[in-house]
Amino acid sequence: MTDTLTRPGFWTATVHETRRLTPHLQRVVLGGPDLARFPALGVPDESVTLYFPRPGEPTPPPMTLRGEVWGYHDEPHPPTGRNYSIRAVDPVAARLTVDFALHDHGPATSWARRAEAGAGLLLWRCRAWFRPPADTRWLVLAADLAGLPAATRIVAERTPGVPVRVLVDLPDTADARDLFTVAADDPTVHIDVRVGVGNGHGPGSLVDRLRETNLPDGPGYAWVAGEAGECRQARSVLRTVHRLPRDRAVCVGYWRTDxxxxxxxxxxxxxxxxxxxxxxxxxxxxxxxxxxxxxxxxxxxxx
Structure with a gap:
């Protein structure tokens, strides 16, 4: 049997298909034999680090093992890596779906815009943060464009019947199309979209809206994902204003303005x-x- 330290701690994948999901989200479906052994966590906000090919390369080079850690230890110019939420997992077909937030510039945005079937990627490290206690009776989610795919998956995969309030800051109302689709005809889902705020184009509204939100009675859980500084402020509001204990709220910085x-x-x-x-x-x-x-x-x- 292969030892866990010699078995590669990274996974290669190729683009299976792409399509523009919304004005600012590009859906990329990844496939390949390696994904049959990808350790998906089954948690709706799970994310993976994606490494993109360098100029002139069809796919990133393999990582090397040093001190029990896989990485680009000996590469003077390692490939660029970015963390992305996994929108969907199909273990039978060995497929992963990732929705890329499209910005004005950046290596991931540039790659996603031009990605074609057969393009190669390298995946490393799967993580997740969404862990509501078993007695959770309600959910409050707050996210910007970067956190929207995970928020959408949380709504789709939450315990049936658990009420959820979703606060989002987006560049365009149409960017919430997938979110509205998974919540269609479900009276327990309330979605509040603000357009043209946050997302690197001025202050976001999530912190103020969380402060003004009246949380439901009973044990619940709050999840926030977006700009790192805004998430720190949101965590303070949830702890000091709403008095949520540590196991009842998580705020994860997905990106930084600076x-x-x-x-x-x-x-x-x-x-x-x-x-x-x-x-x-x-x-x-x-x-x-x-x-x-x-x-x-x-x-x-x-x-």
Missing amino acids: AADWEHRYARFRPLLDQVYQDALAAGLNPVEAGDRMEEALERMTR
Whole structure:
């Protein structure tokens, strides 16, 4: 039997089909023999890191194993990787569906716009955060365009009959088409769309709307996904205004408005910040909370 450390911790895939789902979402269906062993978590906000081919390459090169970690350890110019939600999994056909948010520019957007059948990708690391307690009686979801595919899958796969309120900031009302489709004729789903706010084009409305929302009675669960700074504010609102305990809310930063500046500052203090993150995990914080602890440390170091 192949040892788990020598079995590749990455998966190759090729584009099976593509289509424009909405004005700002491109659907890409991935296939290939490797996906038959892809460790899908079965959690509706599961995400995977996608690595794209470098110029002149049909597919990214394989990763190498170092210190029990798979990665591009020896590549001076490794392929670009980005995290994306898995919109759907078909284990029988070995297919994964990913809905790409289309922006004005960026490596993932450029790839998704021109992707054709047969184009290669490399997949690495599957993660998820949506973990409502068993007694959850209601859901509140808040997301921007980047978080919309996961929010849509949560609505589609939630426990039948659990009421859900969905707050979304989008560039275009038509971008919510898939969300409205999965919620069609379901009176337990309430969708509130705001257009032209957030998504890198000004302040978002999610934090204010969460603050003003009257949460239902009984035990529930809140899930927020979008810009990292906005998610930190949302977490504060859910904890301090609505008094939701740690296991009743999760807020996950999918992207950053100041990504280039953040990467530059992070690079200066990376060893110290990585230690802050590991210490937070060792102290019992979950990965999202540990990330917040690291963010706070970075802000102190760069004032």
